[in-house]
Amino acid sequence: MAGAAAAVTRRAATLLLSSRFRTPASRVASLIPIVGASNRRFVCASSVSARTAEPAEAAAQLGETVKEFRKRLRIDEVKGGPDEGLDWVGKGLTVRGWVRTCRVQSSVTFIEVNDGSCLSNMQCVMTSDAEGYDQIESGAVTTGASILIEGTVVPSQGAKQKIELKVTRLVVIGRSDPTTYPIQKKRATREFFRSIAHLRPRTNTFSAVTRVRNALAYATHKFFQENGFVWVSSPIITASDCEGAGEQFYVTTLIQNDTEDNNFNVSKIPTTKDGKIDWSQDFFGKPAFLTVSGQLNGETYACALSDIYTFGPTFRAENSNTSRHLAEFWMIEPELAFADLNDDMACATAYLQYVVKYVLENCKEDMEFFNTWIEKGIINRLNDVVEKSFVQLSYTDAIDLLVKSKKKFEFPVKWGLDLQSEHERYITEQVFGGSPVIIRDYPKEIKAFYMRQNDDEKTVAAMDLLVPRVGELIGGSQREERLDYLEARLEELNLNKESYWWYLDLRRFGSVPHAGFGLGFERLVQFATGIENIRDAIPFPRTPGSADF
């Protein structure tokens, strides 16, 4: 470990400081070889040591340069290539990771090591003459233990992999008591894994979900950046009255938990004369909430920078214990200036195809794992998304189609009523054979106030992108850019116009047609991995009654 070396460095440096005549720097350098350190500075050091240096100059010779950062070699880089590692045969290799299994046979021991860079383990083959074999004998190499293995890459005899590592040296870094380690070979339930959310990324399923989630996030940034969109961080805490107060979390410093001295009482909450909370004494001077959407804020930036996107957490204090809802989830909300609903649909389609394609190309091994173990056929389903044209149809046509289907639905189908999950699934899974479908031009009564009214005066330029299994993945609209229409709509809905002063300003000063959409990132992860419960699509899920870790 570097601790000892660092201590030496420090002692050496202190010595240098305390003796007025400096030790030649080369001696220090020989004590602690530093990768990438330039020697130039050392020469300077000795060249000034004879004269009385200025404090600043003298000090400058004290420091050492920071070593060069090098990407650590991981198993993925060895086994992830087209050769699956065959180009590494004959080369020496050091692997650091966690033991997945250790099988001791009479003449040889197989250790499967995983470092999280990919699904594949490095199969390490060890004979009793290798250094550190005593660790095998002492039983220290158990599932979950962290180890360092040095060896030579050789072709593998097994069918499961092309190469394996012939071990020359093994070091156990951190042990793992097999009697208490919670991840056992026996399959556990997803629910159990949620109770050990700090360890579950050490399993195949959750490490694969994490890598695909990462790929989806990066592909999201790549898509928008390559298309000239600017990432804008919309605020998380907001005291804006624009957000409906229904399903929001309050953010406050007015209440506190009982501390050790047990002295916090509800009576300590500051109140006005009539017993109501005195918000003026809260941190923000008024009620503040966790955001439910960054859209309105995003629009302000689109009306200045043309095209923007947000990608951040949003919140719903909704008491839903379903496999589709989280109290905290990440949202992607692009907003396009000088754009209409057609541009919006085109962007949503291109975005979805881009990120799905990115995952198929960059997470092959993980996707094959999902295809085998989580959802058979998912790769074909995703290939369809990339290759097929998306179909769009109007809400009116969709209703017509559902009525004509003569299928019995649980919820009624009638123009003016919102589509339910069963209807959406019927359309995308049955009618369009598993291809994503966009439904557009919904009745204005079932959509938000800011959506642009169509010329029929009954519908708004809204669109929902539906996908098989997940249902609505993306919801978007062209925004009402006409001040008079927007004000009339706010009045119709009894919304307080004054609260929206800044949102209306965008229509007062240089208003432009603009459109955008929102996508729940965890739904996208579900869609791309086939994972059934949204709680398994985010590292630490927050749901009613649960915010541990």
Next chain:
Amino acid sequence: MAGAAAAVTRRAATLLLSSRFRTPASRVASLIPIVGASNRRFVCASSVSARTAEPAEAAAQLGETVKEFRKRLRIDEVKGGPDEGLDWVGKGLTVRGWVRTCRVQSSVTFIEVNDGSCLSNMQCVMTSDAEGYDQIESGAVTTGASILIEGTVVPSQGAKQKIELKVTRLVVIGRSDPTTYPIQKKRATREFFRSIAHLRPRTNTFSAVTRVRNALAYATHKFFQENGFVWVSSPIITASDCEGAGEQFYVTTLIQNDTEDNNFNVSKIPTTKDGKIDWSQDFFGKPAFLTVSGQLNGETYACALSDIYTFGPTFRAENSNTSRHLAEFWMIEPELAFADLNDDMACATAYLQYVVKYVLENCKEDMEFFNTWIEKGIINRLNDVVEKSFVQLSYTDAIDLLVKSKKKFEFPVKWGLDLQSEHERYITEQVFGGSPVIIRDYPKEIKAFYMRQNDDEKTVAAMDLLVPRVGELIGGSQREERLDYLEARLEELNLNKESYWWYLDLRRFGSVPHAGFGLGFERLVQFATGIENIRDAIPFPRTPGSADF
């Protein structure tokens, strides 16, 4: 606008639906030409129209394909190249954007249009024979108005730009009343701009900050992704007892704002018998907070996937009204497994150099703007960061150096006391001439419990990266991976060991040396733009008493 076209589409589609015999699709296509729509489907449509199609099949012919998404041409793409647009001379061009200025001269009118894609405006030159000149005469082309301009690119006579647009057609999209538009030519204070945070991105300064902020964010993702790190979203809401409750915001659904019927009273907060808040009735069943750091959660993923980073919002309910503090800010927190403090410093250095280099290369125009108007010399300062080796020295050496400087400091300098801003600035600005400096191995008493104890038993493997002007930009450490050391430290500090069960589990099962750091993203934006107040480095700043928009 597309609204009309969409209505036509809809009507046409309805017509198709209602008539049992379908109109040949080619007629629809001729009504609404759709870019990128494939004709194949239309052929299919007519080929099945003669027989009684299955509902599903019939429906499939109803939809239209979504049009192809094409990156919109923006001013940056015309003027941002090495030629500054000269390669566009003679070509036709349509520009959509907002009027910055409109100068009507006797024979010619100059309109400066900005679309937010870059700092540069497109200078549009219009004579009275161009279509839409009546809009100039009627005074509709004012600062802030949105317009569409068609014209031909010609070499510019002016010295400020290489090209300009000879206008053939002008359309005012959205007017802007010059008497009420808040952004006037007269320079306003930054404070005023914070009060119009929804419009300030329309100014040079704030649009440039937004673009550089975006570049820094994207470069952050690129750096970590290219080095094999996995992005992990650490939770925002947490009920984990690990976080110190001192400066945290509470997240709750127990309190509500007075609604219109004015019926919410403090007495409605559920309490236990002794008058304390009954947390069991809160959304998460116990007190929940906004996170102050994702590090501990990040460690759990690093101990499974090797190298990870978080990039998300964090919060401090600190009542500081300074130019360096926000209640809500974004943090980047990488965590490296199988790494020590030297690796950590190397990573922090490489990261900072990478993102700064990225901004210098990709935001040239914006950086020149900052160099001229915000902080003279900032480009040189940033070039130094990219080119110079970073120096590291121990806290002990730093104290020695400060003592020997004989400089009068406001705060005392003594081994064991934390370095104050004045000390940090002296070291980086005076001693090391403006180069970033890393101070390492701080006394354990002034650092967090999770930092790895050095062999001297007095210091921990912590590091702070200091930069001129901003001070501490990055703080990191090697984490204590030894269970016994960590437990002893928790006990020493009177922290509740049980609360840390999952954090300690990482040391119980396959513990590995690991290290990481945290970087306040808005400080980085300040550092890279020279913007003085951190409230101007984030779109919608949250500070005591202020969470508008």
